[in-house]
Amino acid sequence: MVAISLFGCAAPARPVLNLGPIPQPAEIDIIPRPVALAATPGYFHLNASTVIRGDLQVADLAAYLADNLDRPTGWNLPLDLSRQPSSGGGFIDLRLIEDRRPQTDGEYWLAVSPAGITIWAHNKAGLFYGIQTLRQLLPPQVYNATPVKNIAWTVPCVQIHDYPRFQWRGMMLDCSRHFFSKVEVERFIDLMAIHKMNMLHWHLTDDQGWRIQILRYPKLTQIGAWRKQTLIGHEDSKPVRYDGIPYGGFYTQEDIREIVQYAAERFVTIVPEIEMPGHSTAAVAAYPQIGNTTRPVEVAQGWGVFRDTLGPQPATIAFYENVLDEVMDLFPSPYIDLGGDEVPSTQWKTSPAARAQIKRLGLAGPNQVQAYILRRMAAYLKAKGRRLTGWDDIVKQGAPRDSVAIVWHRPSAALAAIEAGCDVVIAPESTLYFDHYQSKDQRKEPLAIGGFTPLRKVYAFNPMPSGLMPAQQRQVLGAQGQLWSEYIPTPEHLEYMAFPRECALAEDVWSPAEGKDYTDFRRRLAMDFKRLDVMGVNYRHPLEGE
Numbered sequence: 244m245v246a247i248s249l250f251g252c253a254a255p256a257r258p259v260l261n262l263g264p265i266p267q268p269a270e271i272d273i274i275p276r277p278v279a280l281a282a283t284p285g286y287f288h289l290n291a292s293t294v295i296r297g298d299l300q301v302a303d304l305a306a307y308l309a310d311n312l313d314r315p316t317g318w319n320l321p322l323d324l325s326r327q328p329s330s331g332g333g334f335i336d337l338r339l340i341e342d343r344r345p346q347t348d349g350e351y352w353l354a355v356s357p358a359g360i361t362i363w364a365h366n367k368a369g370l371f372y373g374i375q376t377l378r379q380l381l382p383p384q385v386y387n388a389t390p391v392k393n394i395a396w397t398v399p400c401v402q403i404h405d406y407p408r409f410q411w412r413g414m415m416l417d418c419s420r421h422f423f424s425k426v427e428v429e430r431f432i433d434l435m436a437i438h439k440m441n442m443l444h445w446h447l448t449d450d451q452g453w454r455i456q457i458l459r460y461p462k463l464t465q466i467g468a469w470r471k472q473t474l475i476g477h478e479d480s481k482p483v484r485y486d487g488i489p490y491g492g493f494y495t496q497e498d499i500r501e502i503v504q505y506a507a508e509r510f511v512t513i514v515p516e517i518e519m520p521g522h523s524t525a526a527v528a529a530y531p532q533i534g535n536t537t538r539p540v541e542v543a544q545g546w547g548v549f550r551d552t553l554g555p556q557p558a559t560i561a562f563y564e565n566v567l568d569e570v571m572d573l574f575p576s577p578y579i580d581l582g583g584d585e586v587p588s589t590q591w592k593t594s595p596a597a598r599a600q601i602k603r604l605g606l607a608g609p610n611q612v613q614a615y616i617l618r619r620m621a622a623y624l625k626a627k628g629r630r631l632t633g634w635d636d637i638v639k640q641g642a643p644r645d646s647v648a649i650v651w652h653r654p655s656a657a658l659a660a661i662e663a664g665c666d667v668v669i670a671p672e673s674t675l676y677f678d679h680y681q682s683k684d685q686r687k688e689p690l691a692i693g694g695f696t697p698l699r700k701v702y703a704f705n706p707m708p709s710g711l712m713p714a715q716q717r718q719v720l721g722a723q724g725q726l727w728s729e730y731i732p733t734p735e736h737l738e739y740m741a742f743p744r745e746c747a748l749a750e751d752v753w754s755p756a757e758g759k760d761y762t763d764f765r766r767r768l769a770m771d772f773k774r775l776d777v778m779g780v781n782y783r784h785p786l787e788g789e
Contacts (some may be wrong), residue, residue, distance in 0.1 A: 245334075246373075249497060249721055251602065253561070254595050255474065257340060257342045257344070257363075258340070258354070258363050259402060259733050260281070260352060260354060260402040260403075261597035264354075264433060267665070269743075270399055271380065271401060271657075272379070272767040272768065272769070273376055273379050273380070274379070274438060274749060274750060274764075274767055274768065274770065274771050275438060275439060275465065275749045275752075275753035275754045275760075276744050276750055276753075276754040276763075276764075276767070277403050277404070277405040277565075277754075278404055278405045278406060278754070278755060279403065279404045279405070280399065280401060280402070280403050282400065282401050282438070282746075283355075283356070283399045283400040283401065283402065284396040284400060285356070285357045285363065285764065286357065286399055286400060287355050287356065287357055287358075287360055287397065287398045287619060288333070288357075288394035288395075288396070288398075289316070289333075289381070289397070289618065290313070290318075290332050290333070290396070291316070291320070291332070292319075292331065292332025292333075293320055293332045293333050293334065293335060294320070294321050294322075294323050294332065294333075294334045294335070295308055295309050295312075295320055295322050295323070295324075295334070295335050295337070295369075296300075296322075296323045296324075296326050296334050296335065296336045296337065296668050297314075297323075297324055297336070297338070298324055298325070298326065299324055299701040300339055300367075300777075301337045301338075301339060301367065301548040302322075302324055302336055302680045303367075303369060303508070304367060304370050304371060304374065304608055304610075305322050305324065305337055306322070306373050307371075307374070307508070308335065308337070308377075308768075309322055309377065311374075312385070312387070312546070314387065314389065315384055315385050315386070315389070315391050315392070315394075315533075315756065316389040316390060316391075316394075316396060317390030317391075324711075327414060329467040330493055333357075333358055333359045333360075334358075335359065335360045335362075335372075335377070335469065335776075336359065336361040336362070337362065337370050337374075338359065338362065338363045338364075338370075339363075339364060339365070339370070339712055340363050340365070341368070342365060342705070344618035346366075347406040347407070347408055348362075348365075348366065348407070349363075349368045349407045349441075350364060350365060350366060350369050350404075350405070350406035351364040351368050351369035351370060351372050351373035351401055351403075351404075351405055351406070351481065352364070352373075352402075352403065352404050352405075353364065353373045353376055353377065353401070353402070353403040353405070353410065354402045354403075355398050355399065355400045355401050355402075356382070356400055357400065359726070360377065360398065360487045362374065362377065363613055366567065367510075368441075368510045369406075369518070370765070371436075371509070371510050371744065372405070372407075372439050374406075374649070375400070375419065375436065375438075375443060376403060376405065378437070379437075379597075379770075379774070380399060380401065381396060381397075382396065382747060382766040382775055383392055383400055383770065383773040383774045383776070386437075386458050386774050386777040386778050387777050394563060398486040401628070402474050404570040407752070407753045408433050408489070408706075408752060408753055408754060408755060408756070409706060409719070409720065409721030409722065409752045410441075410720055410721055410751075411441075411442050411668050411681075411720035411721030411722070411752075412439065412440045412442060412721055412722075412723075412748075412749065412752040412753060413440065413441070413442030413443065413444055413514075413668065413680075413721065413723030413724070414431075414435055414440060414442075414443060414444070414448065414723055414724050414725075414741070414745060414748075415443075415444040415446060415670070415720070415724065415725045415726060415727075416431060416443060416444070416445055417426070417446040417726060417727045417728040417729075417730075418445065418446060418447060418449055418454050418645050418728065419446055419447065419449050419450075419451055419452045419453075419454055419525075419664075420449065420452070420724070420727065420728040420729045420731075421728040421729075421731060421732045421733075422454060422490075422491065422492035422493075423517060423645035423728075423734060424492075424500060425498045425501065426495065427734045427737075428445075428502055429502060429505050429518075430450060431443075431504050431689065431737070431741075432502075432505060432509055432511050432743070434738075434741075434745070434778070434780065435508065435509075435511060435745070435775070436509040436510070436511060437752075438457065438745065438746055439457075439749060439753050440511070440607045440745070440748075440749055440752075441510055441512060441779045442512050442513070442514060442721075442723060443506060443511055443513045443514065444512070444514045444580065444649070444723055445495075445513050445514065445515050445516060446516045446576075446727075447515055447516055447517065448467075448516070448517050448518050448522070448525065448526065449518055449524075450523070450524035450525060450542070450543035450549045450551075451526070451542065451543045451544070451546075452467065452468055452469070452470060452492075452493075452525055452542065453467030453468050453493065453524065453526055453529065453598055454468060454492065454494055454626040455493065455494055455499065455515070455517075455570070455692065456493055456494065456496050456499075456743075457565075457566050457570075457575075458496065458569060459565050459566075459743075460529070460530065460566065460682065461487050462529040462530060462762045463529045463530070463566075464493040465529070465563055466528055466529040466542070467526055467528055467544060468491045468492060468493040469488070469489060469490070469491030469540060470488070470490050470525075470541075470542040470543065470544050471542075471544060472485040472487050472488055472489065472544050472687065473485065473486050473488065473490050473542065473544060473545075473734055474544060474545035474546060476690070477690075477692075478546045478547050478723070479760060483776075485545075486543060489538075490531060496569075496573060497635050499574075499655065500573060503574060503575070504575065506576075506649070509708035512576050512578075513574060513576060514574075514578045514579070514580050514632060515570055515573075515574045515576070515579060515580065515650040516580035516582055517563075517568070517579070517580070517581060518582035518583075519547070519553055519563060519569055519581050519582060519583070519616065519620065519643050520552045520553035520586055520612070520613055520616045521549075521583075521584070521585055521586035522543075522548075522549070522554050522584070522612075522675045523551060523552055523553050524540060524542060524543045524549045524551045525542045525543070525724075526553075527551045527552075528540045528541055528542045528551075528768060529552070530562065532557075532558060532559075533554060533558065533559040533562050533563075533779075534551055534552070534553065534554055534590070535552065535553075535554045535590035535591065535594035535596065535597045535685050536551070536590060536594060540646070546729045548585045548587060548708070549587075550590060551587050551590070552586060552587065552588075552590055552591070553616060554590075554591075554594070554596065554597050554599060554600070555591070555600045555604065555606075555612045555615060555682065556597075556600050559616075559776065560616070560620075561765075563620060563761070564620075564623050567620070567627075568581065568622060571624075571627055571629060571766050572573050575628075576630075576726055577629060577630055578630050578632040579624050579627070579630070579631065579632060580632040580633055580649075581620055581621075581628045581631060581632070581633050581685050582633055582634060583617060583633035583634055583637040583640065583642075584633070584634035584636040585614070585636070586611070586636070586650075586709045587611050587612055587730070588609045588612065591609035591610075591612045592609045597609070597612070598742060601764050603718055612629070613640050614640040614641050617631075617633075617637060617640050617641070618629065618641065618643075619645065620645050624761070625643070625645070630645060630646065630647055631643060631645075631646040631647070632646065632647040632648075632649065632776060633646070633647075633648065633649065634648070634649050634651055635648040635649060635650045635651060635656045635657075635667075636694035636716075637653055638656070638659055638660045638663050638665060640681060642663070642665060643664075644663065644664030644665065644776055645666075646648075646665045646666075647665060647666045647667070647668060647720065648660035648665040648666070648667050648668070649667075649668045649670050649723070650667050650668065650669050650670060650671065651670050651671060651672050651676075652671070652672070653673075653726070654671070654708050654709075657669060657708045657719075658708065658710075659713070661711070661715050661718045661719075665718070666718045666719075666720050667718060667720065668720050668721055668722060668723055669698070669719065669721070669723075670707065670722060670725055671721050672694075672725075673694075673696075673699060674696060674701060674704045675696075675704065675722065675723065675724045675725060675748065676692075676694065676696060676724075676725045676727065677696065677724045677725060677726050677740050677741055677744050677745070678691055678725065678726060678728070678729070678730060678731060678740060679691055679692065679693065679694030679695060679696040680693065680694060680695050680696070681696065681697055681698070681740075681744075681783055681785070682695070683695055683785070689730075689736060689739065690730050691730050691758050692727060692729060692730055693726065696744070697784040698743060698744055698747055699761060699785075701724075701744045701747040701748055702747040702750065702751070702759070702761050702764055703759075703761070703766065704722075704747075704748070705751070706719065706721060706722035706751055706752055707719055708779040717737070720779070721747065721752050722739070722751065722752050723748075724745060724748045726740060726741060730781075735781040736781075738780050738781040738782060739781050739782065741782075742775060742780055742781075742782035742783070743772070743782055743783070743785065745767055746768060746771055747764070750764065753783070765785075772784070
């Protein structure tokens with residue numbers, strides 16, 4: 244390897260930095276914790292003459308960095324895409340490096356000296372993550388959306404080499420039970436990005452609402468996006484009460500294209516979830532012919548598992564192939580999630596039409612219908628170059644070997660999925676369901692679905708299941724936190740349930756397993772709270788022992 248001058252203009256190879264081990268100095272509070280960091284004497288002083296340098300390949304990232312520095316400082320930092328020698332104001336240099344050796348997606352190097360700042364990476368994702376680290380090295384007011392006066396915009400001198408532990412660092416956002424606007428979803432993406440999270444699993448359809456516009460089937464949003472009223476309290480509360488207020492909303496295809504582009508600019512991949520064959524009441528309410536019954540069906544007004552499922556008839560298969568065509572046109576993600584969880588077989592047993600179709604298909608019985616629909620949809624996705632993704636329930640239904648199973652059951656379900664040839668994303672209900680309470684005393688907390696998942700428990704989580712062979716470990720893509728929204732009706736409540744648990748998960752999936760220290764994390768989290776305060780995030784401040 245060749246040592247690199249931090250201030251030269253020649254195209255660099257892989258940088259060699261004089262790095263030491265964590266712990267970090269007290270003033271360097273980065274979340275997630277970098278792989279390697281060394282503090283050096285001095286500071287870089289950002290000022291109105293600081294030049295952001297790069298080339299045409301990184302012009303978009305240079306503009307992104309300038310925008311995120313100009314807004315809080317009130318400056319208009321100069322951009323230089325030809326890398327001319329900088330003036331006395333110093334520089335921030337963004338560099339893509341060439342290296343034929345194996346690379347880690349998102350890997351970056353960052354060096355700060357009194358003369359300037361250089362960020363190197365193999366790809367633009369790495370530069371983006373280096374920029375996020377640089378923002379965390381600045382005073383927390385750098386996250387302000389408008390100019391802030393009387394701030395010394397200093398960056399401690401430091402050298403960092405960093406890369407993610409897992410490729411799938413995600414959050415699942417349920418917009419079916421409660422709808423969040425385009426602006427609110429984009430804000431959530433921004434909050435993910437500052438902690439280097441990169442996968443948004445977007446739950447767009449369920450019994451209580453269909454949220455994605457499908458041009459070929461307008462009733463999906465004309466009817467399926469709206470429910471007459473919403474349950475008050477828990478589904479098992481007595482007496483059962485409803486608010487009597489019509490509720491709904493959906494994203495137009497233009498909304499979705501804008502959100503997908505917004506996410507891509509922050510290196511977040513959006514994985515859409517179109518639930519089938521269960522959790523489909525809203526779809527069946529809009530188009531009864533895709534279901535199993537002749538009785539009227541309404542969009543669900545409460546929570547739980549509902550009996551209305553998709554029917555096995557050819558028209559239903561064709562319907563969802565057409566739906567998926569529009570979904571794939573909107574989402575470039577290689578992963579398309581079809582849910583596949585909590586599917587009752589009652590209607591397939593009682594419906595004469597379903598029973599007749601089961602016989603025509605030569606299926607062994609009603610319990611084979613879900614597997615049949617899954618196989619048809621998986622083959623359709625594969626023919627279009629996409630990978631079937633679903634909750635780990637799909638493994639028992641014979642999901643193809645190249646599927647991705649999101650494991651929400653116990654750890655043994657991960658091993659079963661891996662042995663079946665699936666890649667896995669770890670998402671256990673017991674640890675990564677962020678719709679659970681954050682205190683043992685539920686009276687202290689807003690209404691939640693149940694459970695108790697404190698910050699300490701999330702931080703202690705290891706996404707890598709124990710006992711796996713090296714080849715099996717490579718099938719673990721990462722992990723994600725779940726924000727089911729039955730009891731999360733507002734964006735403020737959403738942020739309260741997500742943060743700071745998302746911060747702990749970000750460190751679980753990015754930072755090395757070795758060296759995890761909850762006390763040190765809590766110390767660094769104090770500075771992250773200041774950042775969240777500047778952004779107006781409604782986070783929960785964890786109490787000792789919770």
